[in-house]
Each structure stands twice: as C-alpha cells, then as structure tokens.
Amino acid sequence: GENVEQHPSTLSVQEGxxxxxxxxxxxxxxxxxxxxxxxxxxxxQLIIDIRSNVxxxxxxxxxxxxxxxxxxxxLHITETQPEDSAVYFCAASRGGTYKYIFGTGTRLKVLA
Amino acid sequence: xxxxxxHPSRVICKSGTxxxxxxxxxxxxxxxxxxxxxxxxxxxxxxxTSNEGSKATYxxxxxxxxxxxxxxxxxxxxxxxxxxxxxxxxxxxxxxxxSSGRTDTQYFGxxxxxxxx
Numbered sequence: 001g002e003n004v005e006q007h008p009s010t011l012s013v014q015e016g017x018x019x020x021x022x023x024x025x026x027x028x029x030x031x032x033x034x035x036x037x038x039x040x041x042x043x044x045q046l047i048i049d050i051r052s053n054v055x056x057x058x059x060x061x062x063x064x065x066x067x068x069x070x071x072x073x074x075l076h077i078t079e080t081q082p083e084d085s086a087v088y089f090c091a092a093s094r095g096g097t098y099k100y101i102f103g104t105g106t107r108l109k110v111l112a
Numbered sequence: 113x114x115x116x117x118x119h120p121s122r123v124i125c126k127s128g129t130x131x132x133x134x135x136x137x138x139x140x141x142x143x144x145x146x147x148x149x150x151x152x153x154x155x156x157x158x159x160x161t162s163n164e165g166s167k168a169t170y171x172x173x174x175x176x177x178x179x180x181x182x183x184x185x186x187x188x189x190x191x192x193x194x195x196x197x198x199x200x201x202x203x204x205x206x207x208x209x210x211s212s213g214r215t216d217t218q219y220f221g222x223x224x225x226x227x228x229x
Contacts, residue, residue, distance in 0.1 A: 032216040043116075043205065043220040044156070051216075089155060093216060098144055098209055100218060102155045 002027040004092050006103030013080050014111050021075045021106045023090035030092040033073045034100070035064060038087045047088075048075070080110045113139050116208050118221030125196055126229055133191045133224045135206030142208035145189040146218060147181060150203040162189050186211075196228040 003026045013019050025033075031052035036044035050057045050064045050073065057064050063076040077084055087107050091100040115138040125131050135145055144163050148156040160181050162168040168181035180192040189208075193200055203225050207218035 034217060036220075041203075041223075041225075043222045046217060046219070049217065095216075097161075098216065098218075099146070099158060099161060100156075102157075104155050 002030075002092070002094075002101045004090060004101045004103040006090055006106060008106060009104065010107045010109070012109045012111060015080060015082060017080055019075075019077045019080055019084070019108055019110075021088055021090070021108075023073050023075075023092075023103050025071050025073070025092040025101070027092065027094055027101070028071065029094045030071075030101075031095045032093040033064070033066060034091050034093070035075050036089045036091070038089065038105075040087075044089060077108075080108075082110050082112050084108060085110045114210070114214075114217075114219040115139050116142075116206065116219045116221040118206055118224055120224060121222060122225045122227075124227045124229065127197055128195055130192055130194045131196055131226060133193075133204055133206075133226075135189045135191070135208070135221050137187045137208045137210075137219075140208075140210040141186040142189070143186070143211040143215070144209050145183055146207045146209075147179070147189075147191050148205045148207070150205060150223075152203075156205060159191075193226065196226070198228045201226055201228045 005024045034049035037047045038044040066073040087105045090103040117136045119134045147159045159174045160168045160170045162183035170176045183189040205223040206221045
C-alpha cells in the first residue's frame, strides 16, 4: 500500500543552525505534500506545502524541495530557534482522494 | 480563517460506555472531514473519511460498527466510540478540508484525549 518514510526520527541542532528532514513516498500519483508542526498535546499546524508541479517553495526560514523522479521531498529550516522545537510530520496526498498518508514524524530539538 | 474546533478536549469514561466526539468547521464549509487517532509519540493514523450526507469510508482494520461517524452538515461531523475499552484510549483528532480555496489542505482540530478506565 501507500507509504511515506520520514528521517530522521529525532534531530537535535544548535540554535541558529539549519535542520533538514527528509521524506520518501511510494505512490507516484501523489501530487500534494504538506508539512505539519505539532507541539506536545496540540493540533498539527500546517507550516508549508508544495504541489507536484513545483520543485521548491520558500517561506521565510522554511523551505521545501520536491524531487518527483526520486519521490523525495525535504523540509529545510534555517536559523533555527528554540520555538522551532516540536514534532514535524510530512504527508503525501493523491489528488481526488484528498487523503493524507503521514510520515512517522521527526522530533526536532533546538538547543539554546 | 480555516478554524476547526473539537469537543470535548478530554474525556474519561468507564469501560463499556459510548463516547461522542464532535468536530466543527467554524468559518468554512467542510466538504470532507477526516478522523485520525494518534498514540503517544506516534504518527497520525487515518481512521475514516466522511463526506457530508454520505456514509463514511473506513480505513482497513478500523471497525465501522465500533467507530460510528456521522457527517450531518457541512460544518459538523461526529465520531462515536461505542462500547469503549481501555485499548481505545488515545488522542483522536479530526480535520476538515473546504470546498473552495486551498481544497487540498486539511485543517486540524485540537484533538480529544480519550481515557477508558
């Protein structure tokens, strides 16, 4: 069945450094790739998304890249801050179903 | 915009009882609502997809007679956990997608923590 792999499962970085989280999807028909940030006990919040007709998207300190051929997409956070500490989930969605297949999550810790 | 509420935020019940969780889209019409469950330190697992006015579509392995979903209007979906048992204890989260604008994007409710004693 459809699957999304996410790495690493945990990531610790020093404040100000960059963080990169990578996901790989299996369904070649996936065409929408959102990233969510979830703080402990809270709802997932959309932080950035990308569609399959775009290779890269940036929003201030956050960027996402997509390689459709390799079925990889990555989240890049620059100049990390302690408030970036949270669990980040990638997801892949096939157009028409609107269902998300979530990755397993990455626990990011930004050390002050 | 795109706010989703969920009620209750926390519920504790006895084994064998039923619990209803409500999910509402507050400022948009939700064409589709989704129900997830999340165990501690794990990812979100889709349980079912519900479209207004039609029967929910359940994911493989999810018992439809145990997890009753009703999507009576474009702003309300309910999940009823029937005859709850301790293994049903989990964090249940709903999400909704709208019929206009960013139709691919799901907006999540704050979740309901269910504890079955």
